[in-house]
Amino acid sequence: MSVKVIDHPLVQHKLTIMRNKETSTASFRRLLREISTLLCYEVTRDLALTEVEIETPLQTMTAPTLEGKKLVFASVLRAGNGLLEGMLDLVPAARVAHIGIYRDHETLQPVEYYFKAPADLSDRLTIVVDPMLATGNSSIAAVDKLKERGARDIRFVCLLAAPEGIKHFTEAHPDVSVFTAAIDSHLNEKGYIVPGLGDAGDRMYGTK
Ligand code: URA
Numbered sequence: 001m002s003v004k005v006i007d008h009p010l011v012q013h014k015l016t017i018m019r020n021k022e023t024s025t026a027s028f029r030r031l032l033r034e035i036s037t038l039l040c041y042e043v044t045r046d047l048a049l050t051e052v053e054i055e056t057p058l059q060t061m062t063a064p065t066l067e068g069k070k071l072v073f074a075s076v077l078r079a080g081n082g083l084l085e086g087m088l089d090l091v092p093a094a095r096v097a098h099i100g101i102y103r104d105h106e107t108l109q110p111v112e113y114y115f116k117a118p119a120d121l122s123d124r125l126t127i128v129v130d131p132m133l134a135t136g137n138s139s140i141a142a143v144d145k146l147k148e149r150g151a152r153d154i155r156f157v158c159l160l161a162a163p164e165g166i167k168h169f170t171e172a173h174p175d176v177s178v179f180t181a182a183i184d185s186h187l188n189e190k191g192y193i194v195p196g197l198g199d200a201g202d203r204m205y206g207t208k
Contacts, residue, residue: 001170001175003177003183004179005182006042012181014031014034015182018035018159018197019195019196019197025205028203029082032083032131032159033082033089035086035181036082036085036129037087037089037090039083039181040087040091040157044091047066047067047071048066048067049067050065050066050067051064051065068123068124068125070124072096073091073126074096074098074099075097075099075130076130077099077100077114078205079130079201080128080131083157083158083159084096084129095118097116097118097126098114099112099115099145099146105190108135109137110141117146122151125153126151127154127155128142128154128176131159131160132158132160132161132193133180134164134165134191134192134193135168135191136164136166136169139158139169140172140173143156154173154176155176155177155179156173156178158179159182160184160196162184162186162187162193165187165193166178184196
């Protein structure tokens with residue numbers, strides 16, 4: 001099990017603006033996209049490389065290129081799409097899975113309503129993106145589903161995590177490394193991360 005906090009100053013600065021309740025929907029969305037490129041940089045920093053021969057305008061050379069099949073970003077709808085955009089800015093050839101899961105506000109249990117993923121997950125790195133690791137229920141369900149569909153090499157990226165969510169998630173999926181911009185204090189009785197930033201989906205899309 002591994003949990004990595006991305007403490008890059010740009011990530012921390014942007015996160016602080018996102019937490020501020022006065023930050024507009026447009027700014028929130030832009031910042032999430034910007035932060036996600038920085039998180040993407042970290043979650044992909046150990047990807048394997050291989051060599052290819054190319055011709056520059058001056059001569060031939062062998063140069064590094066990513067090895068293996070295109071990776072998959074798996075977005076947990078709907079807030080995951082905010083992280084997805086920045087990831088695709090950096091890895092435009094990636095494949096994308098969409099997992100529709102919402103939290104029942106009474107039980108806090110995940111309800112799945114949509115799943116679409118590339119057919120061959122077994123030999124691709126799959127990076128699950130969901131901004132808020134709160135109770136962990138939806139994230140666990142998303143990874144359960146990806147594993148059912150063959151994914152074996154999975155990483156999880158979020159913006160904020162609660163200690164309760166990390167414990168729950170890493171107990172359920174000890175093989176999945178977690179990357180987060182911050183670990184907050186706790187969950188409140190409604191399952192919100194405290195101090196957090198509120199409902200990530202609502203803040204991204206201006207809904208309530
Ligand atoms: N989901 C959110 O969007 N915010 C929280 O604080 C917890 C779950």
